[in-house]
Amino acid sequence: MSTTLESPPQVSAGAGARQLVVALAGNPNAGKTSLFNALTGLRQKVANYPGVTVERKEGLWALEAEQAPARLVDLPGLYSLDAASIDEEIARDIITGRMAEVPAPDVVVAVVDATNLERNLYLVTQLIEAGSPLVVALSMVDLAERSKLEIDAEQLSTSLGVPVVPVTAKSRRGLEELARAVLEAVGSQPPCALWRLSPKAEAEVRRLYAAGAASREGALRDLYSDELPEEAELREAVESARARLSSSDPQWWQEPLTARYRWIEGVTAGAVRGAKDTRPNSTERIDRFVTHRFFGPVLLLLVMTVVFQAIFSWATLPMDLIDRAFGALGEVVRTQMPAGLLTDLVVDGVIAGVGGVLVFLPQILLLFFFIALLEDSGYMSRAAFLVDRLMRGVGLHGKAFMPLLSSFACAIPGIMATRTIENPKDRLATILIAPFMSCSARLPVYTLMIAAFFTDVRLLGFIPVGVVLMLSMYLLGIVVAIVVAWILKHTILKAPPPPLVLELPPYRVPNFLNVLHTMKNRSWMFVKRAGTVILTISILLWALMTFPRSVVKPVPDAQEGAAVQAMRETGVEGKGEPAPSTAKGEGDTSDESLQLEQSYAGRLGQVIEPAIAPLGFDWKMGIGLVSSFAARETIVSTLSIVYNVGKDAGADSPSLIEAVRNAKRPDGSPAWTPLVAVSMMVFFVLACQCMSTVAVVRRETNSWRWPLFMVAYMLVVAYVASFVTYQGGKLLGLG
Amino acid sequence: MSLAYAAPGHVAELLKRAEGRTPAAVSLDALAAGTHARVAAVRGSGAVARRLMEMGVVPGAPVRVIKAAPLGDPLEVRVRNYHLALRRSEAQTVSVVMSDE
Numbered sequence: 001m002s003t004t005l006e007s008p009p010q011v012s013a014g015a016g017a018r019q020l021v022v023a024l025a026g027n028p029n030a031g032k033t034s035l036f037n038a039l040t041g042l043r044q045k046v047a048n049y050p051g052v053t054v055e056r057k058e059g060l061w062a063l064e065a066e067q068a069p070a071r072l073v074d075l076p077g078l079y080s081l082d083a084a085s086i087d088e089e090i091a092r093d094i095i096t097g098r099m100a101e102v103p104a105p106d107v108v109v110a111v112v113d114a115t116n117l118e119r120n121l122y123l124v125t126q127l128i129e130a131g132s133p134l135v136v137a138l139s140m141v142d143l144a145e146r147s148k149l150e151i152d153a154e155q156l157s158t159s160l161g162v163p164v165v166p167v168t169a170k171s172r173r174g175l176e177e178l179a180r181a182v183l184e185a186v187g188s189q190p191p192c193a194l195w196r197l198s199p200k201a202e203a204e205v206r207r208l209y210a211a212g213a214a215s216r217e218g219a220l221r222d223l224y225s226d227e228l229p230e231e232a233e234l235r236e237a238v239e240s241a242r243a244r245l246s247s248s249d250p251q252w253w254q255e256p257l258t259a260r261y262r263w264i265e266g267v268t269a270g271a272v273r274g275a276k277d278t279r280p281n282s283t284e285r286i287d288r289f290v291t292h293r294f295f296g297p298v299l300l301l302l303v304m305t306v307v308f309q310a311i312f313s314w315a316t317l318p319m320d321l322i323d324r325a326f327g328a329l330g331e332v333v334r335t336q337m338p339a340g341l342l343t344d345l346v347v348d349g350v351i352a353g354v355g356g357v358l359v360f361l362p363q364i365l366l367l368f369f370f371i372a373l374l375e376d377s378g379y380m381s382r383a384a385f386l387v388d389r390l391m392r393g394v395g396l397h398g399k400a401f402m403p404l405l406s407s408f409a410c411a412i413p414g415i416m417a418t419r420t421i422e423n424p425k426d427r428l429a430t431i432l433i434a435p436f437m438s439c440s441a442r443l444p445v446y447t448l449m450i451a452a453f454f455t456d457v458r459l460l461g462f463i464p465v466g467v468v469l470m471l472s473m474y475l476l477g478i479v480v481a482i483v484v485a486w487i488l489k490h491t492i493l494k495a496p497p498p499p500l501v502l503e504l505p506p507y508r509v510p511n512f513l514n515v516l517h518t519m520k521n522r523s524w525m526f527v528k529r530a531g532t533v534i535l536t537i538s539i540l541l542w543a544l545m546t547f548p549r550s551v552v553k554p555v556p557d558a559q560e561g562a563a564v565q566a567m568r569e570t571g572v573e574g575k576g577e578p579a580p581s582t583a584k585g586e587g588d589t590s591d592e593s594l595q596l597e598q599s600y601a602g603r604l605g606q607v608i609e610p611a612i613a614p615l616g617f618d619w620k621m622g623i624g625l626v627s628s629f630a631a632r633e634t635i636v637s638t639l640s641i642v643y644n645v646g647k648d649a650g651a652d653s654p655s656l657i658e659a660v661r662n663a664k665r666p667d668g669s670p671a672w673t674p675l676v677a678v679s680m681m682v683f684f685v686l687a688c689q690c691m692s693t694v695a696v697v698r699r700e701t702n703s704w705r706w707p708l709f710m711v712a713y714m715l716v717v718a719y720v721a722s723f724v725t726y727q728g729g730k731l732l733g734l735g
Numbered sequence: 736m737s738l739a740y741a742a743p744g745h746v747a748e749l750l751k752r753a754e755g756r757t758p759a760a761v762s763l764d765a766l767a768a769g770t771h772a773r774v775a776a777v778r779g780s781g782a783v784a785r786r787l788m789e790m791g792v793v794p795g796a797p798v799r800v801i802k803a804a805p806l807g808d809p810l811e812v813r814v815r816n817y818h819l820a821l822r823r824s825e826a827q828t829v830s831v832v833m834s835d836e
Contacts, residue, residue, distance in 0.1 A: 080789040118815045119791045254777065257788040261796070283818070284801070293805045385820045389806035392822075499783040499825060500809050501790060504818035 020070035021103050022061060022182055023094055025127060026111030027120050028077035029378070029505035031139035033514050034169035035111055036074045039178075043069075046521040055419075055521075056101075063179045070182075073102055079119075081126040082225075085422045095130050107185045108132045109178070114144035114151050114166070115506065117268050118261070124160065125260040129193045129217050133185040134162045137178055141166040143506075147281065149274045156271040161191045170511070193217065195263035197255050200248070204241040211237035224256050283378075283506040290382050300386050303379070304405055307370045311363045311409035312440060318362040326355030344546060345539070353538030356631065357531040360412050360692065364526055365519050367406050367413040371420075372518035374402075376510035380420070381502055388500055394482050395489030397421050398500060400430040404481075407437035408474075411693045415700055416522060425493045429485055431697055432710055435688050436481035438474045441632040444651035445684045446470055448636055449677040451652055452660045469681065477685050480717060526696070533695035541630045541691075545601040592641045601626045615683065615719070616676040616726040618665060628689045635684075675734050679726040687718035761833075764810065764826035766800045772831035774798055774814075779828035791815040792829060 024039075026032040036044070040059025047056045057074035075094060076087035090099065097104025110127050112120040127134050136157075144151060157164040163181045167174035193216075196202060205219045212234045213219035222228075223242065228235045245252040289295050330347040337343040374380045380402070388398030399421045407414030414434045421427040450466040457465040489495065596602050605622030612622055620642045628635040636651045643659035663671035688694065688711045697707040766772055774796045777784050791814050792798065801811040801818065809822045 079786075082785065082789065116815075116817045119817060122789060122791065251776070251778075251780075253780075253785075254788060254793070257785070258793045258795075261788075261791065261793045265795075287801075287811075287818075291802065291804065291811065296805055381820070385804050385809060385811065388820075388822070389804060389808045392808075499786070500820060500822045501783065501786045501825065502809075502820040503790070504811060504820055506817075 019068055020063065020107070020186060021073065021105045022070050023073045023075055023102075023105035023108045023132075024111065025075045025091060025095070025108055025123065026077065026139075027079055027113065027116075027123060029503060030077070030111045030113040030116075030120055031169060032074065032077060032111045033517075034511050035137060035139060035167065036072065037511075037513050037517060038169040038172060038175060040072055044074075044517075046525065061179070063183055070106075073105065078123065080123060081130065086424065087422065092130075095127070095132060105132055106187070107135060107182050109135050109137050109182060111137050111139050112164075114138050114140045115147065115149065117151070117272060118264050121160075121264045121267065122260060124162070125193065125195065125264065128160075128162065128191045129220070131190045131192075131217060133188050133190050135178065135181045135185050136160065136162050136164040137174075138164055138166045139169065142168050142171075149272065152271045152273070156267065159267040159270055161194060195259050197259050201245060201252070201255050204245060208234070208237055208241060220256065224253060281506070286507050287382070287504075290379070291385060296382075296386050300383055303374070303383070307367070308405065308409060310366045310370065311406060311413065315362040315366050315409070316440075319359050322359050322361070323355060326351055326358070329355075341546075345542065348546070349539040349542035350535070352542070353535040354531075356538055356692070357527060357534045360410065360526065361523055363410050364413045364416065364523050367409075367417065368519045368522045369515060371402065371417055372515040373510050375420070376508070376514055378505045378507045381504050384500075384502060385504060392500075394485045396430060396485060397423065397426045398502075400426065403430055404434060404437060407434040407439060410439050410441070411435045411437065411690065412526070412696050415693065415696050416526065418700070423495070425489075425495045428701065428706065429488045429493050431700060432488060432706070432713075433481040433485050435690065435693050435710070435714065436477040436484070436686065438477045438685060439632075439690075441690065442473070442684050444633040444636050446473060446681055448639075448651040448656070448660070449681050452657045452672065453674040453677045469678070473681055473685050476682065476721075480686060480721070484713075484717070525699075531695075533698060534692050537691040537695070538630060541601075541627065543600075544604070545596060545599045545627060547600060548598065549595070593644050596623060596638070596641050614727065615722040616673070616679045618671050620663070620671070621680065625683075625687075625689070628684075630691055632684060632689050675726060675729040678729070679722045682725045683718045683722040685718075686714060686721050688714035760830050762827045763798065763800070763812065763829040763831050764823045766831060768800045768802055771797065771799050771834050773834045775830045775832045777829055779825070783825055784828060787821070787825065787829065790819060791817075792819075797834065798829075798831060 024032060024036055036057065036059065039061045044057060044059030047058075055076070059072045059074070060069040061072040062069040073094060075091040078085075078088045078091050081088060081092045081095070093099040094102050095105065095108060108127055108130075110124050112124060124134070124136060138151065138153060138156075141151070151166075153164045153166050163185065165174050165178045165181050167178055169175075197205065201223075205216060205223060208219040208222055209216060212231065213222050213229075222234065222238050228238055242252075290299060330351045333351065334343055334347050337346065371380070374383070380399075383401060384398030386398075387401045391398050391400055400418070402420070403414045403417040405414075406417055411434045414437070415431050418427050418430045418434070421430060446469070450469060454464075454466045454469060459465055459468055602623050604626050605624075606619040608622045608625075609617075609619040612618075612625070617625070620639070623642055624635040624638045627638040633651075636656070639660065640653070640656050643656065643663060645653065645655040645659050660672050661670075665671050694707045694711060697710060698704055701707070760775055761772075763772075763774075774792055774794050776794055777788055777792060779787070796814055798812055798814045801813055803810050804820075807823075809820045810826050812819050812821065812826075
């Protein structure tokens with residue numbers, strides 16, 4: 001701090017020459033996000049580090065007036081630099097300048113929670129060792145004051161050897177001082193580590209330094225990190241030093257950790273005053289209820305019900321609106337453009353595809369609104385605490401609960417929500433089983449099947465079979481997910497049960513700016529990255545159902561444009577679209593129907609018929625299966641076309657239900673039986689018929705390997721289950 | 736109380752010699768809720784033990800079990816003035832001595 005007077009001119013020169021890079025580091029829950037938002041405002045962007053799914057957040061921070069703003073890199077929240085997780089590895093690489101996309105930071109700002117000083121300072125000791133100029137931003141000072149904790153920032157700064165600036169992001173207190181401290185720290189002598197090991201270990205460190213280690217810090221790293229140095233002579237020295245240390249103490253590796261904390265205890269003892277009160281604070285009082293043996297689970301169920309309700313039903317209104325808007329847009333374009341292939345491509349491929357992407361936005365926004373709210377308030381870790389025992393039974397982390405639950409509404413936001421799970425294998429296992437949760441897109445399929453074959457059928461005279469079936473489908477998905485998770489965790493994703501060392505942060509009033517930022521960032525990432533894939537597949541599927549053009553029956557000009565529109569969601573009414581050719585007479589095949597039969601998709605349906613016959617499906621259902629890869633509910637509109645009842649019939653349309661009931665095989669027997677319907681439902685529970693899910697898994701895992709694996713294994717599971725259902729049913733005489 | 740001021744390595748050494756004989760040393764998962772204690776040693780190795788220590792569970796640190804989750808596992812403990820959830824299997828690797836704080 002004493003260098004204030006000499007440094008400014010020099011600093012301004014440096015700052016003018018090139019953009020300063022400042023990295024923001026800190027523990028999770030230390031108030032880092034709030035500070036980042038307060039420093040950068042809306043000038044921030046989110047991307048991914050190449051090859052990994054760790055989010056990369058950057059913003060511009062106006063350090064001083066009339067100067068180019070600095071580049072502020074928000075590091076992932078971390079407890080340590082020892083690279084136990086990808087997050088920590090990336091943070092370490094950025095700080096040490098090993099990350100290609102980000103130049104080595106000129107200054108690192110460490111956010112330190114004043115109410116949780118000792119643990120937060122652990123990261124600071126490591127940042128000091130890393131050797132970049134460092135500034136500590138002391139956050140939550142208002143909360144510390146309220147709990148009668150007095151922190152002497154001057155004293156803390158002296159003991160740490162690093163400038164300390166108290167800040168409060170919400171009231172923007174201390175932000176200017178922080179900027180000044182950062183400018184002063186540019187190019188200054190980096191702090192050096194002041195803690196010491198036992199004499200024996202220090203002697204080994206000195207010996208390694210003599211043997212060629214770059215510095216004391218380098219020697220420490222060589223001695224205590226998992227890796228060995230490359231150079232042979234030094235490697236040998238490290239190995240023998242480790243052998244000497246471990247012979248006298250098997251837990252020798254703990255020494256730096258203990259030493260850092262011992263030093264921290266000394267630092268805080270001098271700088272913190274006020275009663276270290278041991279009486280229960282407000283968080284503990286809230287937790288008496290929130291993690292209570294009985295009320296805890298009840299509250300969790302309540303919270304989950306609200307979240308589920310929101311994505312399941314509140315989102316339907318805006319989703320319908322988006323759907324209708326794109327449907328209407330398609331109609332307008334169709335009437336304005338000359339009828340023909342190009343129009344079809346624009347309307348059925350592009351517009352339907354874009355609509356198919358944007359239709360997920362309400363659910364994603366709502367889910368991330370709740371997730372951000374629950375994370376920011378501190379409830380999310382309590383939820384993980386409550387369900388961890390249950391999830392561990394399956395080999396999953398407590399944090400997998402929320403994503404899986406969300407997947408009952410839609411797997412897309414659910415899979416995006418798995419980012420809170422740190423361990424990549426646990427996260428992957430969660431992603432791979434999420435699509436088994438019966439999402440809302442399966443409902444139209446269930447509805448149609450139940451309406452056609454199980455209305456008014458009752459079990460024991462009073463239980464509607466439809467309800468039982470619906471419930472069974474949900475249960476089937478859950479059971480299969482549990483089994484698959486268990487298998488995955490014991491084979492390709494083999495790993496010990498994920499450890500749970502989870503901070504239960506103090507309850508805090510959520511910061512709505514943070515919540516809004518999370519919602520905005522997630523939605524934008526979905527639209528940008530998953531959206532392009534969804535759009536591509538959408539156009540591809542359109543082409544499959546449109547080509548080759550129907551030639552058998554000359555088509556009247558006016559009908560030329562009315563090609564298959566199976567991509568369209570079922571809720572859309574095709575307003576003002578007279579369809580004279582969709583008469584429902586037996587054997588009177590419409591143009592749409594004919595076109596579909598002769599298209600590649602139709603031929604594919606016929607080609608796969610031998611394969612799906614053992615499941616009880618004929619080739620018309622095969623077309624439905626092919627087209628439903630766009631989205632599950634598409635099978636309803638596809639069946640409507642196949643059965644000539646007009647493509648816009650809904651799942652509860654009487655004519656479609658009638659057509660399904662009356663559909664015949666070539667030999668005159670009914671195509672559908674109750675058993676076929678159940679087999680179809682089972683197939684829909686288990687198969688991954690959702691290009692959006694595939695796209696989002698591709699995006700979240702950064703490779704095509706896992707989404708393709710997911711499609712393949714789910715298809716196998718679905719096939720086997722449907723096979724067992726149909727053939728088993730026939731053996732029991734239910735066919 | 737005097738233990739807290741001894742060098743933590745020394746505490747561990749004492750405990751190692753006294754293991755099985757002194758009733759004061761128990762593993763963290765056996766500690767009754769509400770009892771104040773200090774960490775004597777982290778016996779595990781590997782990533783989980785390291786993570787526990789990074790989170791402040793090092794010899795000498797004050798620790799108190801708050802409660803167990805409704806299904807009996809994991810545990811909630813208070814360490815260095817914050818709250819930490821850890822499984823019983825991980826708590827077993829931490830030995831503690833009672834303190835009268």
